Amino acid sequence: MTNAEILPENTPEIPDVTFKVIMLGNSGVGKTCLAIRAGTDNFQTTIPTLGFEIININVRYSEKIIRLQIWDTCGQEAYKSIVSKFYKQAKLCLLVFSIDNKKSFNDLDGWLSELKDNGDKNVKIALVGNKSDLDKREVTKEEELNYKIKRNLDLCFESSAKHGDNSKDIFIEGAKLIYNEYKKNAENEEKNKNLKIDKKIIKKNKKKNKKNENYDEDYDYEEYDYDDVKGQHGSCKKCF
Numbered sequence: 059m060t061n062a063e064i065l066p067e068n069t070p071e072i073p074d075v076t077f078k079v080i081m082l083g084n085s086g087v088g089k090t091c092l093a094i095r096a097g098t099d100n101f102q103t104t105i106p107t108l109g110f111e112i113i114n115i116n117v118r119y120s121e122k123i124i125r126l127q128i129w130d131t132c133g134q135e136a137y138k139s140i141v142s143k144f145y146k147q148a149k150l151c152l153l154v155f156s157i158d159n160k161k162s163f164n165d166l167d168g169w170l171s172e173l174k175d176n177g178d179k180n181v182k183i184a185l186v187g188n189k190s191d192l193d194k195r196e197v198t199k200e201e202e203l204n205y206k207i208k209r210n211l212d213l214c215f216e217s218s219a220k221h222g223d224n225s226k227d228i229f230i231e232g233a234k235l236i237y238n239e240y241k242k243n244a245e246n247e248e249k250n251k252n253l254k255i256d257k258k259i260i261k262k263n264k265k266k267n268k269k270n271e272n273y274d275e276d277y278d279y280e281e282y283d284y285d286d287v288k289g290q291h292g293s294c295k296k297c298f
């Protein structure tokens with residue numbers, strides 16, 4: 059399914075790029091356990107997070123080391139206003155609920171609107187239904203999928219931090235998604251920069267031609283950039 063991998067904990071490799079990731083969802087849905095499972099391959103019973111914790115996960119993808127700096131937030135109502143201050147600049151949000159707890163699913167809209175109010179507008183969102191190892195189920199797969207489609211979310215998983223199902227894939231696919239977006243934006247920026255340089259050269263070229271006594275009003279000088287004209291036309295009277 060994937061051409062990427064999570065590197066062992068404390069890998070000495072230096073990341074090429076770091077992205078902030080935020081985990082949101084009610085208290086007890088398994089956010090901390092998921093991040094620990096993905097990073098260390100262990101399932102540890104944890105105490106409720108106070109405020110937030112940061113966990114780093116390094117993903118190797120496309121010959122790059124991508125560091126996910128995961129802000130594992132506390133799902134307790136009392137901390138909501140503190141937590142919302144940390145949404146800024148997150149590139150990916152894991153919206154986590156527990157499949158055995160309908161309330162944690164029904165409360166997702168509240169988390170989403172907090173994210174919309176306080177986060178960046180281009181943040182990617184993955185829906186995560188955790189505790190898929192449990193037999194008791196209060197949320198169906200169909201409900202999950204419909205929610206993802208209706209809310210226009212980017213990814214959707216069922217996971218078990220306890221058994222390890224999908225716990226790594228959530229972070230790997232998330233890393234791929236935000237890295238590809240980042241790369242596309244960087245390429246577009248480079249193209250725009252080159253376009254600006256080209257336009258500058260054409261302008262300079264036009265100015266230079268106007269000064270030339272052989273300047274021909276009817277000739278479309280803008281058709282060529284500076285180097286083209288120089289190379290192709292040599293001593294032609296339309297060149298400078």
Ligand code: GTP
Pocket residue numbers: 083084085086087088089090091092102103104105106107108131132133134188189190191192217218219220221
């Ligand atoms: P807060 O820090 O309070 O926001 O909670 P959290 O969402 O981080 O939940 P946490 O990871 O602390 O897990 C809460 C409880 O759920 C713990 O008792 C875990 O052992 C249990 N748990 C977490 N993931 C799973 C899972 O995949 N399956 C099962 N059966 N239990 C899980």
